[in-house]
Amino acid sequence: MSTEVNNETEVALDLAEFAAIAEHVLHHMHVNPRAELNILFIDPEPMEELHVRWLDLPGPTDVMSFPMDELRPGTxxxxxxxxxxxxxxxxxxxxxxxxxxxxxxxxxxxxxxxVHGILHLLGYDHAEPEEKKEMFDLQRTLLLTFLAERGA
Structure with missing residues (x-):
């Protein structure tokens, strides 16, 4: 996988850990190993600007996803x-x-x-109760298997 992780904040982060979970999720979702993904950590002010610009909602949010080629999970x-x-x-x-x-x-x-952001990039959503259950169950499974494999 070609995953680029950048931190534009003063918060200390283990960027390799985020690349590793991205690789875990993409592998389990059967995404082509040559697929490209960018993960960016930003402060509340620029996050609020994105939140207002793209969703017309006030305040900073936790995560936003911006799909490019509309790739979907493989098999x-x-x-x-x-x-x-x-x-x-x-x-x-x-x-x-x-x-x-x-x-x-x-x-x-x-x-x-x-994990949540990657699932959004892969077309998952949580607007409807059935969609929410599917997405949240999958993200929980992916996170727990990652943590178990990492010995966390």
Whole structure:
């Protein structure tokens, strides 16, 4: 996988960990190994600008996904074509608040947001109850298998 991870914040992050979870998710979703993905960590102010510009919603949000080639999950027999999956933008400061409310670490929250963002890039959504159940069950499974394999 060609995953580029950049941190434009002052928050200390293990960028290799985010590349690893992206690789885990894309492998399990049978995405072509040549697919490109960008993960960017930004501060609340630029996140708020994106949130207002693209969703017309106030305030910073936790994660936003910007699909490019509209790749979809493949199967064990047929992976997706190569292409650009898109960009995921995460705000660590918003993630930290959510992690505190959820009772887990900020790192775990950002790993969850990475999985969530990738699933959005692959066409998953959570607008309807059935979609939400499918997406959230899948993101939980992907995160837990990643953490189990990493010995976390």
């Amino acid at each position: 064990a027999e047929s992976e997706t074509p190569a292409g650009t999956l898109g960009d995921i933008v995460i705000c660590p400061q918003v993630a930290a608040r959510q992690a505190l409310e959820a009772g887990h670490s900020t790192a775990e929250e950002m790993l969850l947001l990475t």
